[in-house]
Amino acid sequence: MYGRPMSRPLPTPAEAAAILSRKRTRPQHRPPPVAGRGLRRLLKDLDEKFGQGPGALQARWREIVGVDIAKRTEPVKLTKPRGGGPSALEIRVAGASAALIQHQAPEIVARVNLFLGAGTVNKLRIVQGPLRNLTGPALKTVRRRVVPLDAGQEAELARGLAEVPDGPLKAALLSLGRGVLRRHTG
Numbered sequence: 001m002y003g004r005p006m007s008r009p010l011p012t013p014a015e016a017a018a019i020l021s022r023k024r025t026r027p028q029h030r031p032p033p034v035a036g037r038g039l040r041r042l043l044k045d046l047d048e049k050f051g052q053g054p055g056a057l058q059a060r061w062r063e064i065v066g067v068d069i070a071k072r073t074e075p076v077k078l079t080k081p082r083g084g085g086p087s088a089l090e091i092r093v094a095g096a097s098a099a100l101i102q103h104q105a106p107e108i109v110a111r112v113n114l115f116l117g118a119g120t121v122n123k124l125r126i127v128q129g130p131l132r133n134l135t136g137p138a139l140k141t142v143r144r145r146v147v148p149l150d151a152g153q154e155a156e157l158a159r160g161l162a163e164v165p166d167g168p169l170k171a172a173l174l175s176l177g178r179g180v181l182r183r184h185t186g
Contacts, residue, residue, distance in 0.1 A: 058075055064111050074091065077090050086120060087121050089109070091124060091125070093128055098126050
């Protein structure tokens with residue numbers, strides 16, 4: 001096979017160019033379209049049909065209802081009736097705050113409708129239970145700066161614990177003593 005000459009000669013560069021200009025080549029491989037384009041349209045249609053839902057509410061809950069209410073509540077879900085019409089917003093309320101939230105229900109519904117659109121929610125369903133988002137920005141606590149004890153108080157505390165052997169117990173007792181002394185002097 002390798003030793004036999006070719007039965008026809010190769011085309012010249014000009015003939016090759018003419019052949020390629022006449023022939024249709026295979027189209028270039030294109031990557032699939034970006035998933036976001038198709039999803040964007042689908043999500044927009046779904047958003048128009050079903051509304052933004054509790055996900056949008058959870059993200060902006062503190063801004064919608066205010067800091068005081070956000071500390072005690074969290075949105076759970078929006079329930080649309082089968083026949084259509086305005087939704088019911090279910091919110092989880094921490095403990096005994098349910099009565100307070102019940103009295104503020106019309107104001108909360110009005111604020112939620114400002115965010116989601118007029119007439120989206122017509123009633124509030126309150127469910128008592130522990131809040132899941134206890135670490136969110138609505139419940140940040142302000143830490144006080146710890147003031148160190150003066151030298152006299154430290155010396156007195158050290159004398160009181162002189163007979164306790166070094167170790168974790170002594171460290172815990174020192175920490176407790178410092179906290180007690182700070183509270184009585186501060």
